[in-house]
Amino acid sequence: MLVLGIETSCDETAISLVENGKKILSNVVASSLHLHKKYGGVVPEIATRYHVELIDYVLEQAEKEAGIDLDDVDLIAAVYGPGLVGALLIGLTLGKVLSLALGVPLLGINHLQAHVYAGMMNQRKNKFPFVALIVSGGHTSLFYVQSFLKWRKLGSTLDDAAGEAFDKVAKILDLGYPGGPIIEKTAKKGDADKIRFPRSYLGEDSLDFSFSGLKTAVLYYVKDHESRVTNHERRNIAAGFQEAVVDVLVKKTLKACLFKNVQDVVIGGGVVANGRLRERLEKELKPLGINVHVPEFALCQDNAAMVAGLAYQLYKRGKRSRLDLEVNPNLKI
Ligand code: KG4
Numbered sequence: 001m002l003v004l005g006i007e008t009s010c011d012e013t014a015i016s017l018v019e020n021g022k023k024i025l026s027n028v029v030a031s032s033l034h035l036h037k038k039y040g041g042v043v044p045e046i047a048t049r050y051h052v053e054l055i056d057y058v059l060e061q062a063e064k065e066a067g068i069d070l071d072d073v074d075l076i077a078a079v080y081g082p083g084l085v086g087a088l089l090i091g092l093t094l095g096k097v098l099s100l101a102l103g104v105p106l107l108g109i110n111h112l113q114a115h116v117y118a119g120m121m122n123q124r125k126n127k128f129p130f131v132a133l134i135v136s137g138g139h140t141s142l143f144y145v146q147s148f149l150k151w152r153k154l155g156s157t158l159d160d161a162a163g164e165a166f167d168k169v170a171k172i173l174d175l176g177y178p179g180g181p182i183i184e185k186t187a188k189k190g191d192a193d194k195i196r197f198p199r200s201y202l203g204e205d206s207l208d209f210s211f212s213g214l215k216t217a218v219l220y221y222v223k224d225h226e227s228r229v230t231n232h233e234r235r236n237i238a239a240g241f242q243e244a245v246v247d248v249l250v251k252k253t254l255k256a257c258l259f260k261n262v263q264d265v266v267i268g269g270g271v272v273a274n275g276r277l278r279e280r281l282e283k284e285l286k287p288l289g290i291n292v293h294v295p296e297f298a299l300c301q302d303n304a305a306m307v308a309g310l311a312y313q314l315y316k317r318g319k320r321s322r323l324d325l326e327v328n329p330n331l332k333i
């Protein structure tokens, strides 16, 4: 079964063709990130305009790279939330048009579930149940996943998302946008033990997260040491901050696994690109017999292969969308 996936929830215009949920025939991603850099964050109007301008080209490329004709497509999958309303509209509208024109069904996909599926794409056989850790620019949450249709939330952030904290701390340190990759790079040259920033665990049994206190601690540290914040000091701050975020993510994920007694964790979202997070999850969970399933690096960022792949699994289990499906910027799992 050949599925065409469309992803336009934020600043990536992505279309992909995937066979039987796992075999990626093409995965084209165009990003407007360079246009947002000077504003220090994604500007919704610019992202939306870029989707309109680029989406035809991205579709053509996806078709060409896969070496298939659109007539061979069996299902159209488009992300309908969560994300920026204007941006989502472009992708979902294209999905509806293609579904009508080709006479094939449409399936709306949740962007966050697709991020998790990215970590399952190289599993030969889907493994359930598992704990899912979603860490992106807008979300940080843990789920207990019993099947593609049965997700239960275990916890989520009460304030900032992990990626958002990376972005804000990069801003405080004058490192640019997006913060995640720059903080990681800067932290590599620093010493994480030099400055200990606070970790917020929110009590013994909580699986919720809070990163705003950590962000504020970095802000006050920089204010208090203004005259001494050299490049050398910046590296130590970045390393200390990253270690604090990773500490919390690893400990809570482990706690969720022990609580639900599962042997598999799937992680997804932009922050999963972080090498230190991957390394520490592997190092601390593996000895306890817990396997960590990580998306390929290219599937950590927003892409449509994860959308097409998940759509195949859901379609097989009876999921369908109507053509009057609407975008939902605040869509929950
Ligand atoms: O999933 P994503 O591409 O977009 C959303 O759906 O939000 O995630 C983007 C987020 C940004 O906040 C970015 O700073 C963060 O992922 N990120 C990272 C890294 N690469 C991207 N955070 C930490 N380390 C990284 N290497």
Ligand code: ZN
Residues within 6 Å of the ligand: 111, 115, 136, 269, 270, 301, 302
């Ligand atoms: Zn995303």
